[in-house]
Amino acid sequence: MSSQVISLLQTLIQNACVNDGTRESGQEHRSVATLQEFFGVEGEIFEPAPGRQSLIYRISGTESDAPSLALVPHLDVVPVDAAGWTQEPFAAEIIDGFVFGRGAVDMLNVTAAMAVAVRPYLTGELEPRGDLLFVAAADEEGGGRYGASALVERRWDLVHIDYLLTEVAYPPLSYASEPIIPVSIGEKGAFWSVLTTTGTPGHGSAPYQSDNALRKMVEALHGIFESATPVSISPEWANFVTALALEDELKEALTDPDQTRPSTDSL
Numbered sequence: 001m002s003s004q005v006i007s008l009l010q011t012l013i014q015n016a017c018v019n020d021g022t023r024e025s026g027q028e029h030r031s032v033a034t035l036q037e038f039f040g041v042e043g044e045i046f047e048p049a050p051g052r053q054s055l056i057y058r059i060s061g062t063e064s065d066a067p068s069l070a071l072v073p074h075l076d077v078v079p080v081d082a083a084g085w086t087q088e089p090f091a092a093e094i095i096d097g098f099v100f101g102r103g104a105v106d107m108l109n110v111t112a113a114m115a116v117a118v119r120p121y122l123t124g125e126l127e128p129r130g131d132l133l134f135v136a137a138a139d140e141e142g143g144g145r146y147g148a149s150a151l152v153e154r155r156w157d158l159v160h161i162d163y164l165l166t167e168v169a170y171p172p173l174s175y176a177s178e179p180i181i182p183v184s185i186g187e188k189g190a191f192w193s194v195l196t197t198t199g200t201p202g203h204g205s206a207p208y209q210s211d212n213a214l215r216k217m218v219e220a221l222h223g224i225f226e227s228a229t230p231v232s233i234s235p236e237w238a239n240f241v242t243a244l245a246l247e248d249e250l251k252e253a254l255t256d257p258d259q260t261r262p263s264t265d266s267l
């Protein structure tokens, strides 16, 4: 089984479904074709823009009142600055027992493992109790407009589900006795903003004591990095920290708003 995961992972990396945020990038149809071939079952293709394919399989459960479960990996990867790589990013070579390449960690490793886990259900070797859904999604790295978001908006009939596993379980969490799969209740997001500073126009030959808009901009940007953002400890965060196998002292620091910043800075 693990050799299947490795060779599938290598092909997914080699497909180079690089998502740079533009509609034309990604071209996840390449990895959709790889998965269709691996499963030997066609599945349902969702393609909201040319080449931006997601692949969906819905396997009916044997018990109509059993909860349904979805495995939702993504197929795209973020762009590469080749100058920062010691290996060819899309060769997916095995070096010292590790597969190297863009997406080997986020998250084609999980995509390959989930596909291998789901295949016996698609070939009929195993039957799920509740409905089992496998969604290999496009465009996770660019906001999901051509993937998960569009699927939920346009094909809820196909992707409705009770429970869902995706990539949040990586990196592995510290645990005391058994693995912990975190439940996501929120996501950090981008706070896009436009900052404007104004000054008094003047001549470059007289820069001193001038009312320079650029100086105000630099100081404002510096202030953003230097000012302490408020910390609020929610009950969900406190429960999350409590469940982790951390030293008591660190647990305490991570749930005390006055200690949180210094303790994370020293980690």
Ligand SMILES: [Zn+2]
Binding pocket: 074, 106, 107, 140, 167
């Ligand atoms: Zn990811």
